Amino acid sequence: MSAQQPPLALLAELSHRCPLQCPYCSNPVDLVRRGLELGTGDWLGVVEQAAAMGILQIHYSGGEPTVRDDLERIVAHAEESGLYGNLITSGVLADRERLQRLADAGLQHVQLSVQAAEEGNADRIGGFAGGHEKKIRFAGWVREVGLPLTLNAVVHRQNMQDLPALIDLARQLGATRLEVAHVQYYGWALRNRAALMPTREQLSWATDVVEDARERLHGTLVIDYVVPDYYARRPKACMGGWGRRFLTVAPDGQVLPCHAAQSIAGLSFENVRDRPLDAIWRNSEAFERYRGVDWMPEPCRGCDRREIDWGGCRCQAFALLGDAGLTDPACEYSPFHERMRALAEDDTAGETPPFDYRRIRVRGAPPAGRPVSLRSRGS
């Protein structure tokens, strides 16, 4: 099959470098080192190709995109090319002048991550002393330079209690949108699952808090809510379907159907250094492998939801089953669904282990994010 429509958005992972070390990061465990990153000219070319394909949005991400001092040039080129530019940032590196330059270059929106509402816990989770205070200051600058602000809060067992305060914080900072996302377990997050997994009680409390806030703050603050798969009955339509709406360019130029796709062993990705973006999108092996419905096994193949959730998440099927071509076990029709729930219960039953913070992996350390053999585990 060839892709009929262009993707809606490009996630430009400009660098894996990041001053924070969040243990739930979805970046691959083998982070791209600085020397392998695409150069300025490469990224300007990617922007041009994306615009020519009909892509509408570019999300500058990482790692931390502001580590690159050519960000202003890339932003300006994207704006000249007609792309809507959104910066996804930790907010701890750029000062007000830099933010003003980015706004002047045509940046249109900022998404700022927060690790918790309480400073001590936030800095502990991010592994960066003083980070929370800098974020609060940065949020003020975003509003001063006239950009709309979304707050991104990844929630888990060690910050869930802050949820009402996080909602208040979003309002105090003048955010128009708050994204409350339960951790999705790939990459570093999978390695830290036992430290992060919420209990079922925490989850249902958090869902009530969000529903109440949505009602109370209707018209003031939009709250997006991403639920944790381990307690779900049906999977999410991850990425809106593999190779359907989004593409990611990794710091070294590899083109990915999803930001976590490199966690799937055996899938090889093409590089913008070697082939045009459009050709990779339309017919590269990695994009074609799980696009549409032809690849689906039962129970997805005969299911009337197959073009609604697209069989769930390929990265999760690989992480838990060792085969990205199986139904996401978050689905209640998967034969492995109950075992996935049992994993969550195991994770929350024992003592909470310390975080294994995100960092450049030390040679010889065991790879994180490897499949945990749910298939061979007793139910």
Ligand code: SF4
């Ligand atoms: Fe979705 Fe497949 Fe489950 Fe049907 S069987 S609900 S298509 S994941």
Ligand code: FES
């Ligand atoms: Fe990769 Fe879901 S995170 S397909």
